[in-house]
Amino acid sequence: MAAVLSRVSAPVPFLARLFGGVLLLLGFVLLAAGGWLASVGGSWYYALAGLSFAVIGGLMWGRLREAYFLYALFFLASLIWSLWEVGVDWWPLAARLDVPWIIGALMLALLPRLHPAVPDTDPRRLRWSSRPSQALMLVLLAFVVVAVISWTRDLHAQEGEIPDTAGAPAAATAAASDNVPAGEWHAYGRTSFGQRYSPLTQITPQNVSNLSMAWEFRTGDMRGQPGDPKETTFEVTPLKIGQRLFLCTPHQSVLALDATTGKELWRYDPKVQGQLALQHLTCRGLSYQAPPDAAASAPASAECPAKLFMPTADARLIALNPDTGKVCQSFGKGGAIDLWAGMPNARPGAYYSTSPVVVTQRLLIVGGTVLDNASTKEQSGVIRAYDISTGALVWNWDSGNPDVTTPLSAGQKYVPNSPNSWSVASADEQLGLVYLPMGNQPPDQWGGNRSAAVERYSSSVVALDINTGQVRWVFQTVHHDLWDYDVPSQPVLVELTVNGQRVPALVQPTKQGELFVLDRRTGAPIHPVREVAAPQGAATGDHTAPTQPVSAISFEPPKLTEKDMWGATMLDQLWCRIAFHSLRYEGRFTPPSTQGSIINPGNFGVFNWGSIAVDPVRGIAFTTPAVLAFTSQLVPRKDDTTMLVQDEGKPSGSLPALNENYGAPFASRMKPFTSPLGVPCQAPPWGTVAGVDLNTGTVAWRHRNGTVRDLSPVPVPIRMGVPSLGGPLMTAGGVAFLSGSMDNYVRAYDVRNGRQLWEDRLPAGGQATPMSYQDAQGRQMLLVIAGGHGSTGTKPGDYVRAYVLKQP
Structure with a gap:
């Protein structure tokens, strides 16, 4: 005991004080x-880890070798606890043990300086041998072994294969209404069926690795101009008609x-x-009207035998001659x-068609x-049908007044704030x-004043009669939606x-x-x-629906538990665990709350x-499920003018103050559920794909997809599986393509099993849906847009890239 006290009272090197102090603070x-x-x-x-660090820090301050033995016990207990919580799953293990492992490794590295070797003749030799450091080294190596094992398996992968005969009979039964030439792309999803499928077969799993860039075009249109909102995005899927x-x-x-x-x-x-x-x-995207044939009901225009239709941000729908651009x-x-x-x-910019219109x-x-x-006094979500030759209004269907579809009389107005259809529609003529x-209906997070019609048609798929606009059927995907779960995707026929x-x-993907x-x-x-x-x-003042619909095909994420919380380190993971218990959460469809x-x-x-x-x-689908939790907090409003949730300050110019919900009892503060370091x-x-x-x-089958190369401070292409924004493309050659992942790559996959076959680095974010066509030389081309997305923060650009198989 005297010897121990003597060593404690002896001068302590600065390094020991510093290291011990850091551990004490931690x-x-x-x-x-x-x-x-x-x-x-x-x-x-x-709490127990904190107590352990404090005790070990004190021992390190005093240069006592008991610190090493105690730390070995602590790390072994931490490893056992981590395996109990998450199994042999690398990234959850790394979040729990990265800091403790680094501290243990530093302790071993500092051992020769803090604790010089004890001479063989010293009676303390047996007691103060290298056994504590050996014990620490062994448990640190044990974690390395566990890590290596975890790297060889993916607990989240679902292996499998879709046989080539799935969905027989073969090609003759594909879309009977598909009259688009095989090498062309006439609508956003290629046809009005929205399948995003090319019947071209030159590119196959065997040769897709030979793709190389054929040409690149830059539009000159970049986000960041005066008046641009944050969500300024290059999301277009081009059309291919003839050789243009x-x-x-x-x-x-x-x-x-x-x-x-x-060439432009x-x-x-x-x-x-x-x-x-x-x-x-x-x-x-744009919409295209082909020149009418002799049997068509719509007469041809001498000025514009065919037309392109372009919706603009100031709420015009313009018809252009595809030959001249006039x-x-x-x-x-x-x-x-x-x-x-x-x-x-009326408020310029607050209403317009961001998606291509349906052409019949x-x-x-x-x-x-x-x-x-923004408020409870927005524009109407009315759907309107116009004569394709003259532009005259033929019918209008307003979900706030759904039974009357005859054209609105002069001086009348559509129902304000009725549910809208902002995404891409499909048609079966x-x-x-x-x-x-x-x-x-805005606001998304509070629905106490919704009418019966709004309740019926919100967050639904609605089938309207093409000729009259009358409702033929409706299927609601969410009852009394309080989560902004509007139906975002084009229905696939x-x-x-x-x-x-x-x-x-009809296949309808949902949020x-x-x-x-x-x-x-x-x-x-x-x-x-x-x-x-x-x-x-x-x-x-609101209510929740007692039940919600769930499909037999569901990518619903499992209910979160505290064990699912993550972070870059054990410290921000701890923050996420505290936040998890501080927020309201009862699984999917937990209502928004003032608590958060x-x-x-x-x-x-x-x-x-x-x-x-x-x-x-x-009859197979290539899908890109993403899973990111958000938080939703209702902020009580005392008036209809005060800004409550503009955390970045008042919007500049005429840009709107989003999520304020003027006219409703609550503003809403919504953000991703992330740690202080910004990681989920x-x-x-x-x-995944x-x-x-x-x-x-x-x-x-299901596999994680994409890397954090463009999401982390250190640009390392670690394949963690990142969300995608922008749709996939499938081809008859058995290859699927995706460019929308948040790491600026375009990738090819074998549709049978999801195995990645090829990738190419993009100069900007690829948040658009690629397409495929045949050029004048008979070559199958892959076309990719790389322009980035303001909301996701991917790199902006103005690139149009075409890829082709290299000639042998």
Whole structure:
């Protein structure tokens, strides 16, 4: 004992004091925060870890070798606890043990300086041998062994394969209405069925690795101009008609390019006027009317035998001659339709069509977006049909007044604030139906004043009669939506073989992770849909639906637990654990609250506007499920003018104050559920690719997808699985493509098993859906847009890239 006391009182090197002091400080922080976590019902580990660090820090301060033995015991206990919580799953293990392992390694590195070797003749030799350091070294090596084992397996992967015969009979039964030439792309999803499927077969799993860039074109249109909202995005999927490509840019220019060389042929600037109250500034695509044939009901125009239709940010729908880029003056008024006609609460930029309009033989069918959660006095979500030749209004369907579809009389206004359809619609002209993915009525997080009509049509798929606009059927994907779970994806139309019968189906992806498979004639589910009990207890003046629909094909994320909390280090993971217990969370459909609620999945969605790709021959889907939790807090309003949730200050210029919900009882503060370091509080993977057999309703395979190269401070391409924004493409050659992952790559996959086959680095974020076409030389091309996305923070750009197989 005297010898020990003598050593404690001896002068202590600065390094020992520093290291011991750091451990003492870390210990006190962990003890305090861990005690807080334990007091709210969380794990006791962090409080005990804090106590251990404090004791070990004191021993290190005194240069006592007991520190090493105690630390070995602590690390071994931490390893056992971590394996008990998450198993052999690398990233959750790393978040728990990265800091303790580094501290242990530093202790071993400092041992020779802090504790010189004891001479053989010293009687303390046996007691103060190197056994404590050996014990620490062994437990640190044990973690390395566990880590190596975890690197060889992916506990989140689902291995499997879709056989080539899935969904027989073969090609003759694909989309009967597909009259688009195989080498062309005439609509956002190639056809009005929205399948994002190319029948070209040159690119195969065997040769896709030979893809190389054929040409690159830069539009010159970059985000960051005066008046741009944060969500200024290059989301377009170009059209390919004849030997030309047609696309639109974020700032609304329309371009025609030579499909073989990428040379610009013409450019049209609609000259959007004025200061606009924009939430989004984008153009997802153009629409195309082919020259009518002799049997068509719509007469040909001598001025514009064919037309391109471009929706603008100041709410015009312009018709252009695809040959020249000139405005079709005989259409509408001077070549355009004014979408503000009959619209209440006029505010330039607050309403326009961000998605391409639906083109049928006789009609154009147009929806639009309104400001999300700015006020209760927004524009109408009316859907309107116009004569494709003249631009005259034929019918209007307003979800706030759904029974009257005859054209609005002069001087009348549509219903303010009614649910809108901002995404891409689909159509089946043989059945005479247009299918609309419907949004919600603002505000999204409080619905105490919604009408019966709004309750019926919000967050639904609605089938309207193409000729009259009358409702033929409606299927609601969320009841009394309080989560911004509007239907974001284009419905996909496909023929499926179910129980030996061919069925005309509609596949609807949703933000909450469902793939609802419906009979598109009636809206009846083809694969089972069940109603499950949902959490109750909405905010004052509101209510929650007792049940919510869940499909047999569901990518619903598992219910979060404290064990699922993550972070870059044990410290921010501890923060996430405390936050988990501090917020309200009862699983999916936890209502927003003044306390703050965890919404999982968040309004980013498992699926968003990119939808899915479907092979109509085999009835299989290539999907890109993402999982990111958000938080939603209701902030009581005392008046209808004060800004409550503009954390970055008052918006500049005419840009709107989003989420203020003027006119409602609450503003809403919504943000990703992340740690103070900005990393998600839920463990990866956050983004995957998955293959689904739509005929049987089964998920065949699923794999994490994408790296954190462009998301982390250190640009290391670690494959953790990151979200995608932008849809996939499938081809008849058995290859799928995706460019929307948050790490600036375009990738190719084998659709049978999801195995990645090829990738190429993009110069900017690829948040758009790629397409494929055949050029003048008969080569199959892959076309990718790389322009970035303002909301996700991916790198901006103005790139159009075409890839082709290298010649042998």
